[in-house]
Amino acid sequence: xxxxxxxxxxxxxxxxxxxxxxxxxxxxxxxxxxxxxxxxxxxxxxxxxxxxxxxxxxxxxxxxxxxxxxxxxxxxxxxxxxxxxxxxxxxxxxxxxxxxxxxxxxxxxxxxxxxxxxxxxxxxxxxxxxxxxxxxxxxxxxxxxxxxxxxxxxxxxxxxxxxxxxxxxxxxxxxxxxxxxxxxxxxxxxxxxxxxxxxxxxxxxxxxxxxxxxxxxxxxxxxxxxxxxxxxxxxxxxxxxxxxxxxxxxxxxxxxxxxxxxxxxxxxxxxxxxxxxxxxxxxxxxxxxxxxxxxxxxxxxxxxxxxxxxxxxxxxxxxxxxxxxxxxxxxxxxxxxxxxxxxxxxxxxxxxxxxxxxxxxxxxxx
Amino acid sequence: xxxxxxxxxxxxxxxxxxxxxxxxxxxxxxxxxxxxxxxxxxxxxxxxxxxxxxxxxxxxxxxxxxxxxxxxxxxxxxxxxxxxxxxxxxxxxxxxxxxxxxxxxxxxxxxxxxxxxxxxxxxxxxxxxxxxxxxxxxxxxxxxxxxxxxxxxxxxxxxxxxxxxxxxxxxxxxxxxxxxxxxxxxxxxxxxxxxxxxxxxxxxxxxxxxxxxxxxxxxxxxxxxxxxxxxxxxxxxxxxxxxxxxxxxxxxxxxxxxxxxxxxxxxxxxxxxxxxxxxxxxxxxxxxxxxxxxxxxxxxxxxxxxxxxxxxxxxxxxxxxxxxxxxxxxxxxxxxxxxxxxxxxxxxxxxxxxxxxxxxxxxxxxxxxxxxxxxxxxxxxxxxxxxxxxxxxxxxxxxxxxxx
Ligand SMILES: Nc1ncnc2c1ncn2[C@@H]1O[C@H](COP(=O)(O)OP(=O)(O)OP(=O)(O)O)[C@@H](O)[C@H]1O
Ligand SMILES: [Mg+2]
Numbered sequence: 001x002x003x004x005x006x007x008x009x010x011x012x013x014x015x016x017x018x019x020x021x022x023x024x025x026x027x028x029x030x031x032x033x034x035x036x037x038x039x040x041x042x043x044x045x046x047x048x049x050x051x052x053x054x055x056x057x058x059x060x061x062x063x064x065x066x067x068x069x070x071x072x073x074x075x076x077x078x079x080x081x082x083x084x085x086x087x088x089x090x091x092x093x094x095x096x097x098x099x100x101x102x103x104x105x106x107x108x109x110x111x112x113x114x115x116x117x118x119x120x121x122x123x124x125x126x127x128x129x130x131x132x133x134x135x136x137x138x139x140x141x142x143x144x145x146x147x148x149x150x151x152x153x154x155x156x157x158x159x160x161x162x163x164x165x166x167x168x169x170x171x172x173x174x175x176x177x178x179x180x181x182x183x184x185x186x187x188x189x190x191x192x193x194x195x196x197x198x199x200x201x202x203x204x205x206x207x208x209x210x211x212x213x214x215x216x217x218x219x220x221x222x223x224x225x226x227x228x229x230x231x232x233x234x235x236x237x238x239x240x241x242x243x244x245x246x247x248x249x250x251x252x253x254x255x256x257x258x259x260x261x262x263x264x265x266x267x268x269x270x271x272x273x274x275x276x277x278x279x280x281x282x283x284x285x286x287x288x289x290x291x292x293x294x295x296x297x298x299x300x301x302x303x304x305x306x307x308x309x310x311x312x313x314x315x316x317x318x319x320x321x322x323x324x325x326x327x328x329x330x331x332x333x334x335x336x337x338x339x340x341x342x343x344x345x346x347x348x349x350x351x352x353x354x355x356x357x358x359x360x361x362x363x364x365x366x
Numbered sequence: 367x368x369x370x371x372x373x374x375x376x377x378x379x380x381x382x383x384x385x386x387x388x389x390x391x392x393x394x395x396x397x398x399x400x401x402x403x404x405x406x407x408x409x410x411x412x413x414x415x416x417x418x419x420x421x422x423x424x425x426x427x428x429x430x431x432x433x434x435x436x437x438x439x440x441x442x443x444x445x446x447x448x449x450x451x452x453x454x455x456x457x458x459x460x461x462x463x464x465x466x467x468x469x470x471x472x473x474x475x476x477x478x479x480x481x482x483x484x485x486x487x488x489x490x491x492x493x494x495x496x497x498x499x500x501x502x503x504x505x506x507x508x509x510x511x512x513x514x515x516x517x518x519x520x521x522x523x524x525x526x527x528x529x530x531x532x533x534x535x536x537x538x539x540x541x542x543x544x545x546x547x548x549x550x551x552x553x554x555x556x557x558x559x560x561x562x563x564x565x566x567x568x569x570x571x572x573x574x575x576x577x578x579x580x581x582x583x584x585x586x587x588x589x590x591x592x593x594x595x596x597x598x599x600x601x602x603x604x605x606x607x608x609x610x611x612x613x614x615x616x617x618x619x620x621x622x623x624x625x626x627x628x629x630x631x632x633x634x635x636x637x638x639x640x641x642x643x644x645x646x647x648x649x650x651x652x653x654x655x656x657x658x659x660x661x662x663x664x665x666x667x668x669x670x671x672x673x674x675x676x677x678x679x680x681x682x683x684x685x686x687x688x689x690x691x692x693x694x695x696x697x698x699x700x701x702x703x704x705x706x707x708x709x710x711x712x713x714x715x716x717x718x719x720x721x722x723x724x725x726x727x728x729x730x731x732x733x734x735x736x737x738x739x740x741x742x743x744x745x746x747x748x749x750x751x752x753x754x755x756x757x758x759x760x761x762x763x764x765x766x767x768x769x770x
Pocket of ligand 2: 044
């Protein structure tokens with residue numbers, strides 16, 4: 001049973017601050033996924049937890065014990081590296097036993113642990129091979145096996161699937177999910193770029209951005225109630241549409257007039273009277289937009305590009321203002337000949353998010 | 367002319383010659399011999415006629431004329447004459463085949479010409495190197511082999527075949543066995559210590575800020591000639607009678623510690639190691655540079671994985687890093703072994719093989735040029751070559767595998 005607690009953790013390389021004020025509570029048995037744009041410090045945070053990078057400020061507790069100055073080997077963690085990091089000169093068996101031998105575990109116990117892990121991961125036929133004689137997926141499994149045999153409290157994965165091809169990635173993702181299920185009391189922290197991995201594996205997702213944590217929550221929480229524009233656009237594909245506008249009706253429901261003569265839209269986000277006239281951004285996911293006959297409360301625009309994918313139809317509306325991202329609508333099924341049409345689109349009020357100064361109105365502090 | 371100027375001229379002429387040769391051979395090949403264009407049957411027949419004269423007839427006549435001029439008509443039937451006759455005939459046959467290769471029959475396509483030109487091109491580029499190596503390397507090997515089984519007859523000036531007598535005479539000499547024994551000692555100690563120190567320095571300087579400066583100093587002896595190094599170390603080992611100030615640093619330290627001044631280079635057996643120190647001093651830099659690059663090439667993640675697995679610094683070094691660079695260590699080791707087998711200058715300059723420090727190369731030198739015994743000298747040269755060859759082959763193979 002090992003929870004992790006990060007309190008005000010920060011990391012700086014000399015003058016350069018990479019992470020600051022990271023506060024995070026991880027319960028035992030969770031599978032936490034770190035996501036975020038490239039260079040936001042996901043690996044750095046993971047490596048600080050592993051003990052491979054010094055923690056510049058704040059404290060890290062594993063299982064209630066402060067481990068800031070505990071060497072990696074004594075933190076009861078195991079790590080799977082992006083490039084597997086198998087020892088090229090050792091057989092699969094030796095790779096998996098290296099840590100156990102260093103820990104002076106009795107030979108028969110070592111052997112039993114390896115056999116068991118090899119069995120779970122279907123590596124038994126390859127135990128005598130060198131890593132170079134394995135396929136990418138097999139190497140990845142050896143790297144995971146090397147962690148399993150040590151029976152650590154916390155598993156750390158740094159983009160473990162990014163070197164695999166698409167099909168293998170899906171298969172290995174399922175294996176990791178099953179592995180987690182078979183060890184319900186082990187904590188896992190998983191870094192990825194891949195949204196699908198994050199959404200499918202995570203018990204909670206940590207979105208990192210701007211040197212800190214943008215939002216922590218279950219995958220659906222992040223999808224349904226993003227805390228800020230960054231998370232809103234980072235989770236989901238294609239990204240959420242943002243329409244600049246002005247609040248023209250407050251109360252239980254809020255009405256916003258969209259800038260550029262595109263009509264009005266109603267959101268289930270509540271607002272106060274003093275919000276009247278405030279400049280906000282309305283966020284609607286492409287998949288939540290649907291065609292409507294309601295000429296009053298709808299987004300009105302002319303289709304510039306249409307993409308027929310069969311399963312869905314993507315409509316692109318290119319805004320007049322320079323540099324703005326196109327608005328995208330994702331309609332289920334096939335719709336022919338919409339290009340050049342002026343359409344009315346709307347969304348259910350509870351799917352319409354409102355952000356003021358980048359922060360969701362649901363999460364206002366004051 | 368000033369020597370520096372001479373050097374400069376040599377460089378200019380040498381590099382210019384190389385560039386000129388490169389340019390000219392491409393020019394001849396692509397413009398005249400095998401232009402990248404198609405020829406009809408008539409055109410190619412016409413080219414074949416002129417080509418026969420230029421590519422085959424003229425060079426063949428030139429070679430034949432040189433041969434006759436050198437050997438004369440009655441010189442043909444001596445043993446050397448016949449030997450060279452065989453070479454001349456082979457050359458002429460080769461020219462004939464070359465003509466066939468260059469000037470095909472019937473219609474020729476541009477593609478055929480280009481591919482034939484590209485077959486000839488590498489050989490053309492290699493030709494000067496092959497000739498030079500043949501002249502300075504291959505020919506001496508055979509000549510040495512010949513000399514090693516002959517005895518010079520001083521009254522007639524001829525060389526008489528004596529079979530293995532030179533080898534037998536050499537085997538009977540204690541000096542030869544001393545040289546063999548010392549060479550074996552050198553062979554074990556110098557590569558081991560050079561590689562070991564090189565590895566140590568490479569690892570120790572890897573992460574520190576002044577590591578590169580340290581490496582530069584350790585690498586510097588590589589730039590000193592063996593003779594220069596010997597002079598430096600002779601001073602290190604210098605001995606003055608007791609009571610006088612010691613100018614050799616080793617004796618200075620030794621006397622300071624309470625010992626009597628020693629003539630290090632005459633101490634039986636141990637003096638070998640004092641000579642080896644010079645070569646180790648030189649070769650450590652070489653080992654360090656290669657091994658340091660190899661250490662850098664080790665994936666950082668494997669080291670981090672070992673840290674997470676609980677390995678300490680020594681375990682990381684010996685169980686993770688060293689095993690991953692074994693191929694490089696082998697190449698470094700064998701390369702230094704080759705240097706050691708040929709070691710001559712250091713022994714020659716410091717002891718000249720006296721006081722039990724003889725080595726094979728110096729033994730050969732003293733036989734050849736001091737005792738003027740070409741037979742035994744050549745025999746010892748053959749022994750050195752026999753010892754070097756297997757290591758050389760192994761080394762080249764390893765180095766090739768490394769490059770893949
Ligand atoms: N040794 C270092 N010195 C200075 N800055 C560093 C160092 N290592 C990493 N950084 C910086 O820290 C930031 C975070 O790096 P990190 O590798 O954690 O990113 P990441 O989120 O894992 O990115 P990616 O998704 O591309 O793997 C980067 O901006 C990087 O430039
Ligand atoms: Mg990373």
